[in-house]
Each structure stands twice: as structure tokens, then as C-alpha cells.
Amino acid sequence: MGRGLRAVLSDGPVWALGAMSGTSLDGVDAAMIRTDGTTIEAFGETRYRPYSGAEREVLRAALGHWSGPEVGRATEVVETAHAELLTRFDGAELVGFHGQTVAHDPRGRGTLQLGDGHVLSELLALPVVWDFRSTDVGMGGEGAPLAPFFHFACARWLGARAPVAFLNLGGVGNLTWADPRFDAPEAEGACLAFDTGPANAPVNDLMQARRGLGHDADGVLAAEGEADAGVVTRLLREPYFRRMPPKSLDRDSFAWLPDAVESLSDADAAATLTACAAACVAEAMAHCPTPPAQLLVAGGGRLNPTLMAMIAAMVECEVAAVEEVGLNGDMLEAQAFAHLAVRVARGMPTSGPSTTGVAAAIGGGTVSLPGVPA
Template identity: 50%
Template sequence: MGSNKPIWVTGLMSGTSLDGVDAACLLTNGVDIIKFGSSAYRPYSAVEREMLQNVLGKWPAASGLEPAAALILAAHLEAVAQVPAGELIGFHGQTLSHDPQNFRTHQLGDGSELARRAGVAVAWDFRSEDVAQGGQGAPLAPIYHWALARYKQMQEPVAIVNLGGVGNITWVDARLPPEQGLLAFDTGPANAPLNDFILKTTGQAYDADGALAASGRVDTQVVASFMRHPYFARPAPKSLDRDGFGDMIGLVAQLSAADGAATLTAICVAAVAASLALMPVRPKQMWISGGGRKNREMMRQLEMKLPTVVSDINAIGLDGDMLEAQAFAYLAARVARGLPTSFPATTAAKAPLCGGKISLP
């Protein structure tokens, strides 16, 4: 796998929003995107989602992880079975805890067992080495964003925003090598606290189309108070745990369901807007990916608050649902070639390094 010949890789992603497993096929040599392939989605049931929520925050030595680990393995195998077999699988696992300040991160899932059961080599454990070397271990998609901007032949800096459970952003100038043309960091909370609030107050898994938030009023004092959190003053790069801001539902507990949804949506947007101040040059475009782009109220607020062109990434011909799964396919190819997967300006690692390891069937 050490050659620069393009290979078909299947990337797998189960994010902090706990909605399901994405699988996406990518033909790549670890530098260039040659072709996009098939994709599939294996959703979690309400019972499965609750099982995973119950183990969030746990570390490897904790008891009671076995059922959740078995679920992760089974769900990922089912996702893999829905797409054509490739030569390599990129397996992120399920993040339960992330604490880079204390040099630790925990993604539940055994890549060696996945390789054995799937009969395909698996690249996995992408974050541990970066964290061990003093990096944030996240975000890891920026090098793929650089490849996407090259694929789209961008001749100006752009920003790619992923609104999953946590928001993250990559500033990328594809005319430069990755060591010079990337800056990345987590912007702040995104769908996770909003989804948790919607589930608690309405019993629904998320705010479909942002309809509830659109019917409410933003409590601007809550938003302003939240944005004084020290995290937003920290320089980039920086990263967050899913629940890094504590009990965000408590921030809006005194509000109606509609006003609470509107306010949590506005917090996500304010965090993205604040990210512009950390960029070397204001991007001419912002491409929005992840589940947040399907929230019409969130997109409306982004378009209103951001002083640049804001686009759903699907509108420029890319797949916002599968971007992160594609990213781990691309990262797997880089691990196979021994190429860096993170950089000082993306995770604060001291030098470019290749995270991840490969398990053979």
C-alpha cells in the first residue's frame, strides 16, 4: 500500500450527533481526489442512540462499554456491506471522550476486529498519535478539505464549515502546500446541544428544517453571555469535546421550546461568525457541510450574519452528507502511504505527522 497508485477506499464515520454511520467510497492516491464513488447510510435506532449516549464521556477502562462496542462494530459492518468493496477501509470509530489537554482521546471501536470481519485492511485510531505528541487530535478533515479545494480548482481562499455535533472550520488556500495553506479549529457547539434540547422538550430527534427555531425568538442576552466563554478568545488551532461547554440545555431552560431552539441555533451561528477573526485572510466563500446545512433557519442566520458568500456545499457539486466519511477514506490512503494527516496549523501538533495505524484481515 505504500505506492502512489490510486486505490478505492471506503471511509466510515459515526459522528457526535449519533445519527448513524456514513460510508463513502473514494478513489485517491492520498494526495489527489481521482473519483467519488458510492455511498450509504446506516441509521441508529432510538434504542441504539440511547445506548451510545449512555457511554458518552467514558474512557477505555470504564465498565459497561462492551454492548456499545458490539453495536459500533455491527453497524459499521452493515454500512460497509452496502457499498462496493475497496482495497482499504478508513474507520474513525465513535468518539466518547476527547481531552487533548491531558493527552488522551477515546474513539470506541476495534479496527483490527473490523478488518478481520470485513476481510479488508483497516486504517484506524487516527487521533491518538497526534494527541500523544501534544496536538489537539482534531479536526482531522482539513487535509481532505485542501484536496477538495484543489479538486474544485479554487484560486482564492475558501472556508469549509462542518456543522455536526460540534462545529469546525477549515480555512484553505489550495494554491499553497498544506503546511502553509491550512488553518483549522472547532468553532463551538453545533447540532449536539440543539438536538439534545429538542429531544428533551419535544421528543423529536432534531429540529426538522429548523422549523421550531424559526418560530421562536432569539434571546440575545443568552447568546452574548455564552460568547464571552474563554474558548472563543483562544487562538487557533483548538478543539472541543461534544459536551465541552457543559449543560447547554440549562442555558435555555427558562425559555419556551421555540425560543430555546432559536437561541441555541443562534449560538452555533455566532460561534461560526467569531471564527472569521482568527483567519489570516477573510475567505471569499464559505461552504457549509454536515447536518446543520439542512436546518433552514441555521442557514438563514449564517447568510445574514456572515460577511461572505455562504453556500450549501451540495450547491457546488459536493456531498455534504458524506464529506466526513470521504475524509476518513482520504486519510486512510494517506496513512497507507505514510503521508501527514495533521499539521501544526490544524491540530497544533509540533510538526506534520501521520496518525493512524493499519490492521490487516
């Protein structure tokens, strides 16, 4: 049996390659993991391919668009970057390709991740699982977050005996509370997940606009400023924070936020937007069914000491980067889509009522096989 087909048809562990282009628009992460879709057996090679400044501008121009020339140009950037990166890996049997979200409106127009998995499948001569979010949205779910069923597998992998919380601080933040004492992530009560609020994206946009920089490196600028409590309070008064989870956000869901810091100095604006991200996390913790022993943080925001200190000051439990328990905080999302690809290929669910709000646990995603026309 061909390697690719074994990954789809057998039920044993396989090497899966996952790729994620996140809402921060910084680049593509890719990672191998050996899994049967339930149990993580090993973590493998990882690689990163940053977007150039010009590529990032093409992606940024497509944000909020559902079709048109901006989307066409951004799709080309996404496909080229993934082709460059994924052809450098050896030994993968299956690929999970998330693509680039440019628009997400689950209760309205749907969700859009750029990049055609069929093209990638032909190029890599491997089965590619892609378009992970559409089915969930089509069935009434939020379409996000999808990493939670992988976080549940991580909680089991690290041998946790009590509920743990995973926080991803990307462009947007998302939280998973997972109880590893359950057998499966879709079991009622095993997971609760949702987007916490804006995380790095507003700070990145501020740095781009005011300083021509991609982000506030090490939170240095935010540390020099003073947060405007009025802006933080206004954000937390948004109806989103009253909604019970599951719930998800678009990258730029709170479009008024940049204007609210317009009159502040660079440092005060950075401090305010960083405090907003931290306050959203603190607000989110109140939704955990039971207090987790630890808040394990992944995503680029964990490398921002100012943001991490603000979060630690606002929440009750211990806050630690996922590296402290042996995971890779830069690659957790790429690994998630490798794990989820195996689940999709094998007909296992990737989301459920407590992670996306979908009516019943379902497996989203399209499987493209090389040599089989789209």
C-alpha cells in the first residue's frame, strides 16, 4: 500500500506534517508529529518560513475580503510559501494544511482560509487534508478554535491527572480547558474552548503604523508606557465578553480599538493594547469549569515578558510557557493541524459542542489525494 494511503486507511500511528499560517501574518510554521489521531507518539522535525515584508503586505491587503484580486494575490503568496516550506520535509505520510484565514464570520458569510490543498497534494504527492473549518461553520459551529482536540491529546501526553488550560497567544488569543481523565476530547465535559480576545494583532498593527516594525519586541515599548484603563474597560464591555463559550473572533473583530489609542503616545498605546490582551485572558479564565492547576502558554505572545507579567498579575493560577512541560510553543498550532489531519482522514471528530458550539461532534476538512482530480 502506498505510504499516503496507509495514513488514510490504517488505524496505527503515522507521521503527519502540519502547516499553519496564523493571523499574526509573520510566516508559516510546519511540524511533523507521529500520531494515530488519539495518542501523540512522538514530535518530529519543525521548520519556519517567514513572509517577506512585501508578502505580508499582500496578505494584509486581503484581510476582510471574501473574493477579488486581493484574495487571488494573497492565495498565490500562501501557496508559494507552503510549497517552498513543505517540500523540505522527508518522511511525511499525510499533510494537514490550514492555510491563511483572511475572513471569519461564522454567523454570517462563513470562514475563509486561503490556499488550495489539491494543488499541494499534487506537488507533494501526498494526501492533504485542508479546509478544516467550513463544515463546522456550515453545521452551525464557530469554526474555531480547532486546536482544542489536540490540546486534549497534549494534556494526556504530558501525563496530567487534573484539568489543564492551554492559552495560545497569536494574533488572536484562544483558550482550551481540558480534563485528561476523560477518554476522548469529544466526551461531554472533557474540553471547553473559545477565543479569548485580541492578543498580538493590535500591538503588531500599532508597531507597523507608528514605527514600521512587525511587533513590540520583548514588550519593551509597552513596558515603558502606562495603560489607559478606560480603553481596557470599554473593550471588556463589548457583548462578546458576556457571551458564554464556545465563541470565536475574526482578527479585526474590534475595529474601533486602533482609533481608541490614536491620541496616546507610542508607549502608552502599546501598554494599553497589551493590557487589553491580558485583561481578555483574565476574563476568559472565569469560564473554566474548574480552576486549572496551570495556564500553559503557547504562541508568540509567550515571548513577550510584559504581556506575560500582566497576565500573571491578573489570573489566580500559575502561568508558564509550554516549554516548561516539554512542548514547543512556536509549533503547537502546526502540530495541531498534523494531528487533526489524521483525525479527519480517519473519520474522527475535530470539533464538538464545547469547542466550537457545533450541534454534535464532527470531523471537518477535505481530503485531497494525489492523482485524484479535485
